[in-house]
Amino acid sequence: MSNLVAQSCLDSVLKSQAEIPVTIVTGFLGSGKTTLLNHILNNRQGLKVAVIVNEFGDIDIDSQLLVAVDENMVQLANGCICCTINQSLVDALWAIVSRTESIDYLVIETTGIADPLPIVRSFTTTDLQQVTRLDAVLTVVDVESFTSEHYHSEAALNQLIFGDIILLNKTDLVTAEVVNELDNYIRSIAPKARIITTQHGRVSLPLILDVGVNTTLRSSKSSHEHSHHLENDGFIAVSFESDLPLILPKFQDFLDRLPSDIYRAKGMLKFQGSKLRHVLQMSGKRYEMKSISVGKFANRSPPPNANQLVFIGRNLNAETIRMQLTECLAI
Template identity: 35%
Template sequence: MVSQKISVHILTGFLGSGKTTLLNQLLTFHQGKINYVIENEFGSTSIDSDLVKKNYNQLFELNNGCICCSLDQELIEVLEQLILMENLPDQLFIEASGVADAGMIAAIFKREGVMQYFDLKAVIAMVDAESFEDRLLEIPEISRQLVAADHILINKIDQVKPAYGADLKIQVSQINPFANIYLCEFGYIDYQVFEKKEKISRFTSLSSNKDITSLGHGMKSIAVSVPEPFDKEKFYAALSVTMFLHYHQIYRIKGFVKFEDSDEPVLIQSTGNKLTFSKLNFSITESPNLVLVFIGKNIERHSLEKILNRTLLIA
């Protein structure tokens, strides 16, 4: 285990949403640190790398469009190069291509061997306020990018009417109820928000047994109450297999459950196709509701409840 892990920020968003502008501003904001950049282009010719200002110490390019599947190993090889360098970077910024699956990129940083050296701070998604609704209907990758994000920046807000910007914020929050959402121009906000630890109190009052469907894109958020303790091994196996078989439908899982070996609630969340458990310290007054939220397309409550019921300790 290294004494100081490399902080990682993943920037995602469809073509033209403002990712490179945001990257340049983040690099300026973090001047004085050792910053490395990975650029992921769609196609064999790099363009964005020429647009990135030279406020970094080294830049790597992956030019096959999507850091997942075929480029999974290539990214791992770059990460191996980083940790073997004499002067380790303080931070790594990854600008994913407009069609990349941000959840699958983030999942790489949840692997045990990778987590020894890298600390995934945030997945940041950019949204083009002018073209968002049209793109959302045409491009399925946008929904995945939004659902995977910890922070969502609705950019170019100066190009639309204020009332429309407020409406977009509501639409985006329906797609991803977990993310912090900001309206901005030229990708600018107070970037210190990316460094703050997530306040778990945001999730302690999740409402159960409620479906939220956003109009126009078919995304659905289903919250399932889970008051009974689970068999941990059955739970992990069932949800892992479900995500693997139904990855085209289930985009994200997040919430709190209890296992038979403890009375403490555990935070469950999926990153790409990887499921992670986190034990947290709660006071009696802030103990969270035991609820799991599933986000995806064409998902149904009865199917999800059937999967969960098979893993209950009392079953």
């Protein structure tokens, strides 16, 4: 966006509405960010909430799983937000705040391997700070699959360090002792963060929205130090698409044999002999497949027989994964 266009947008927005509060939702792969975002959208009680969702991978899965986003949703270009030097994010934000119809709140859902620090800088070092107010960085943690090895990734560690509110999600899957141990561990990393326990991303919205807990940028590191975290961390995304249905037993066997280097998988599935579509959500070795109504999707329904899958992890052999998936198809 040129300086003249940006200034014109700024002048227009400043005349039309007050600062828009912004919540950045971050968290490691499979922590439950999209589930939380759906909870927010389903319980917003009349608030006009705009959403920006970022995907890592060639196929847009997460935006298909969201509800009630239609014209208020801006899908960014492929790639992690913090690896695009934020220009696409800034343009998306200007497109939202300069709309004729005002909005009450803005939520940004990052990828599971995104460093929130450069995203925070978009609100503290650009003209956006005159029309938006960064309310909080909200970090979602999967207490069942949490391991300190995840945080060998600088980006994942920063999700905790810069989190104003940290949701310990999926607490129904572990003991109270595990939750307490994780609570103590996170407090040692982020002593000023508010920690909230939750199940299925269900949390009272007044506890996480418009809470005013974000203060200032809390790091002296330069943007350059954070711009190549995907390359340093070794994360890749493997995508797969086919119009042929999958054979369920073969596909389940394929999932059971996936390598431990795959941290997250998600997809829209069609199985042989079934008229239903299914949603795959996989975090670590645990996965679930739920049948859904095609009409539920927000203006992005894939073809009725299409399979769309994304696998995210480290040091993955894309050719092998795609070959094994092809063997699961009903040819």
